Amino acid sequence: MPNNPLFRIQVRNRQRQFGLRKEAVASFCEAALRLMNQAGQELSIAFIGPGEMQTINARYLGHDYATDVLSFRYEDIRV
Numbered sequence: 001m002p003n004n005p006l007f008r009i010q011v012r013n014r015q016r017q018f019g020l021r022k023e024a025v026a027s028f029c030e031a032a033l034r035l036m037n038q039a040g041q042e043l044s045i046a047f048i049g050p051g052e053m054q055t056i057n058a059r060y061l062g063h064d065y066a067t068d069v070l071s072f073r074y075e076d077i078r079v
Helices: 022-035 050-061
Strands: 008-014 042-048
Touching: 008 022, 022 042, 042 050
Parallel strands: 008 042
Antiparallel strands: none
């Protein structure tokens, strides 16, 4: 998926429950970044299933349950 040079947007779909148009998600995110005057920013979005969501929520936030949304700043990620 080509990126606009002003934005780096990565969309991954690692779930199978819902259909997803990655290009539409990236376009929406680009429009939101434009509205917030965030040129030059990077955004990575991963659509995942409840099992993986629970694992990530437990690992990074200490909550052993699935949730709808998790967000992290790149600087906060521990690999």
